[in-house]
Amino acid sequence: MMKKITTIFIFLLLTNCGFSPIYKLKSDLKFNLIINKTEGEKEINRYIITHLEKYIDPEVDKKINLEIITTYSKINVSKDNRGSSTGYKLIATTTFNIIYEDNEKKISFSENLPLSKFEDVFEEKSYESKIKNNIAQLIVEKLIRNLSAMK
Numbered sequence: 001m002m003k004k005i006t007t008i009f010i011f012l013l014l015t016n017c018g019f020s021p022i023y024k025l026k027s028d029l030k031f032n033l034i035i036n037k038t039e040g041e042k043e044i045n046r047y048i049i050t051h052l053e054k055y056i057d058p059e060v061d062k063k064i065n066l067e068i069i070t071t072y073s074k075i076n077v078s079k080d081n082r083g084s085s086t087g088y089k090l091i092a093t094t095t096f097n098i099i100y101e102d103n104e105k106k107i108s109f110s111e112n113l114p115l116s117k118f119e120d121v122f123e124e125k126s127y128e129s130k131i132k133n134n135i136a137q138l139i140v141e142k143l144i145r146n147l148s149a150m151k
Helices: 002-015 042-055 121-150
Strands: 032-040 063-079 085-100 103-116
Touching (some): 042 085, 042 121
Antiparallel strands (some): 063 085
16 A cells, blocks of 8 residues: 555656756757858867758748857877877867847857877877767757747
8 A cells, every 4th residue: 555655656746846858849949040151170160060950940030140160179188207198188169159130149168078198099080070079069059058048
């Protein structure tokens, strides 16, 4: 008897906790984005544009003009006894100039990630490229949250 009451109580508690998904309606996440200009780190900008494509719908009435400015740096954080780098800090900063209904807004996002040196240079470059893609995806998600709040 006690197990049934506990089970019912837990079920009611979990179903009525007020949870609602952030992206409940996918139609709210479509924008008429027009990318006017990109500057800076070309690879990250290319990844950002690729990730933005799934949110672009030219049939949406109000146009949002974007300018994307990205900086990227790979800073030596640690060195061994010989002076060779053993660790890096990857810093990507993207600034979006958003023009929406005659209002201009500037939003900037920054991501920092550590990177250990690989023995194989090709593997390190490949891994760094994957990190740039992940950074771009995080930045796009933050931008979409901001754009949906502007709507």
